[in-house]
Amino acid sequence: MRAVTHDALLSALRDAVGERHCLTDAALRASYETDWTRRFTGPAIAVVRPGSTDEVAAVLRECTAAGVGVVPQGGNTGLVGGSVPRDGEVVLSLLRLSDVGGLDADAGEVTVGAGATLAAVQSAARRTGWDVGVDLGARDSATIGGMIATNAGGVNVLRHGPMRRQLLGFEAVLADGTVLRRMPGMPKDNTGYDLGGLLAGSEGTLAVITAAHLRLVPQLARRAVAVAGFASALSAVTVAARARRELGSILALELFTDDGMELVLRHARIGAPFAERMPFYLLLEAGSDEDDPTDDLATLLEDVGAGAAAAIANDDAGRHRLWQLRERHTEAVNAEGVPHKLDVSVPLARYAEMVDRAPQAVAAVDSAARTIVYGHVGDGNVHVNVLGPAPEDEAVDDAVLGLVLELGGSVSAEHGIGVAKVDWLVRDRGGAAVAAMRAIKRAWDPAGILNPGVLFARDS
Numbered sequence: 001m002r003a004v005t006h007d008a009l010l011s012a013l014r015d016a017v018g019e020r021h022c023l024t025d026a027a028l029r030a031s032y033e034t035d036w037t038r039r040f041t042g043p044a045i046a047v048v049r050p051g052s053t054d055e056v057a058a059v060l061r062e063c064t065a066a067g068v069g070v071v072p073q074g075g076n077t078g079l080v081g082g083s084v085p086r087d088g089e090v091v092l093s094l095l096r097l098s099d100v101g102g103l104d105a106d107a108g109e110v111t112v113g114a115g116a117t118l119a120a121v122q123s124a125a126r127r128t129g130w131d132v133g134v135d136l137g138a139r140d141s142a143t144i145g146g147m148i149a150t151n152a153g154g155v156n157v158l159r160h161g162p163m164r165r166q167l168l169g170f171e172a173v174l175a176d177g178t179v180l181r182r183m184p185g186m187p188k189d190n191t192g193y194d195l196g197g198l199l200a201g202s203e204g205t206l207a208v209i210t211a212a213h214l215r216l217v218p219q220l221a222r223r224a225v226a227v228a229g230f231a232s233a234l235s236a237v238t239v240a241a242r243a244r245r246e247l248g249s250i251l252a253l254e255l256f257t258d259d260g261m262e263l264v265l266r267h268a269r270i271g272a273p274f275a276e277r278m279p280f281y282l283l284l285e286a287g288s289d290e291d292d293p294t295d296d297l298a299t300l301l302e303d304v305g306a307g308a309a310a311a312i313a314n315d316d317a318g319r320h321r322l323w324q325l326r327e328r329h330t331e332a333v334n335a336e337g338v339p340h341k342l343d344v345s346v347p348l349a350r351y352a353e354m355v356d357r358a359p360q361a362v363a364a365v366d367s368a369a370r371t372i373v374y375g376h377v378g379d380g381n382v383h384v385n386v387l388g389p390a391p392e393d394e395a396v397d398d399a400v401l402g403l404v405l406e407l408g409g410s411v412s413a414e415h416g417i418g419v420a421k422v423d424w425l426v427r428d429r430g431g432a433a434v435a436a437m438r439a440i441k442r443a444w445d446p447a448g449i450l451n452p453g454v455l456f457a458r459d460s
């Protein structure tokens with residue numbers, strides 16, 4: 001590593017990406033320095049916005065030479081603090097690599113730049129009868145690169161799997177500027193290690209993803225959404241399990257509580273789906289290319305006695321209205337304060353117990369905290385949101401993550417480890433697995449400049 005002053009590095013970065021794409025002014029850097037939740041924030045020495053893979057490689061070469069950390073950033077919608085600087089790194093924004101091109105309508109595949117938003121790729125796919133297998137509420141800002149880096153899940157994992165499963169090919173740049181390219185990639189491709197699969201979920205610690213080739217899924221002509229109320233978490237989970245078993249057309253199974261719905265109704269200024277209020281709600285979405293799934297959903301809800309506490313819709317506006325009740329939880333919680341967001345998964349058999357015990361675990365360490373629970377019940381994924389504790393106070397995080405391990409779950413289901421959960425990686429995976437992960441990190445990024453402090457603690 002050569003000794004390089006910050007001034008020399010900044011000048012090299014300006015040469016690499018052009019003066020106007022190297023932001024050093026504090027006001028211009030600000031939106032890149034704080035995460036979506038406002039819990040995580042830190043200073044960057046600069047934000048660089050490369051416009052090509054070659055420019056990404058040049059930035060990484062300069063930062064490696066200077067020994068300065070790099071934080072890759074897409075839409076900055078990540079929820080574990082991995083997308084923002086901690087301590088004077090360079091933020092490398094991929095937003096200018098936003099090409100959506102090369103859609104093969106026969107194969108159902110598309111090549112996109114890492115900075116393309118999910119919404120942009122969805123609309124290109126839908127114009128040709130295809131769709132993206134992963135969908136999530138941050139679709140207008142979340143980028144394909146960020147979604148691969150976090151192995152994003154979302155609402156359709158039970159049908160199509162997470163982002164890793166959509167990835168057929170990739171282009172990425174190592175810390176030393178070497179470009180790895182496997183494009184377009186094949187649906188069947190067992191030639192050596194699956195490097196793209198490794199990048200999925202690597203959270204910007206192994207390489208900077210610059211482009212991806214994705215498989216698409218058929219767009220479904222007929223969809224129906226239902227929301228039903230339940231007296232207990234267990235009864236909602238039992239109905240979700242039955243829906244999954246009996247309805248081949250199920251696309252999404254989501255759980256939320258009356259506390260959460262109350263927040264959403266107030267924040268989004270929308271009405272309740274039906275007059276009767278219940279402690280727990282299940283949202284079910286079914287989709288098919290042929291038969292309208294409305295009757296299947298209605299029959300299931302009738303069978304389980306959902307009665308008056310149920311609403312169903314199959315037109316665009318009605319489905320959107322019901323989806324808002326679940327999808328707008330994130331912003332409604334954020335509007336109340338800076339949340340501690342604990343995204344975890346547990347075996348389905350322990351799901352209801354997790355939903356019931358999480359608020360108790362929080363109350364045991366912070367009686368003033370407010371806990372809002374929702375999640376993707378079809379995948380065993382629970383989102384525990386806690387309002388009240390200061391951002392740096394980790395007592396409630398520890399209480400919830402401790403409960404997850406007791407129930408045999410995973411401390412990160414779909415958001416990643418980021419900086420929020422670095423202390424829990426070893427506790428969840430064990431020393432041998434984390435040593436194997438660190439060996440991979442050393443091999444790909446020997447100088448440790450890619451997202452320092454994310455996934456692994458800095459000092460160990």
Ligand code: FAD
Binds near residue numbers: 073077137155
């Ligand atoms: P960023 O936030 O910019 O970055 C996330 C991580 O990826 C960081 O560690 C960053 O360093 C790294 N990274 C970003 N781009 C690259 C790249 N090109 N190369 C290498 N590393 C990179 N997540 C879910 O899984 N399911 C959901 O249902 C879901 N719903 C959400 C709803 C809302 C309203 C919000 C705000 C967030 C939600 N999220 C969800 C979280 C978030 O949208 C995802 O984690 C998403 O994948 C992040 O994409 P991004 O482009 O914003 O990445």
Ligand code: MLT
Binds near residue numbers: 341343
């Ligand atoms: C969701 O499922 O709504 C997202 O993962 C975001 C969140 O956890 O709030």
Ligand code: ZN
Binds near residue numbers: 154376383414
């Ligand atoms: Zn989620």
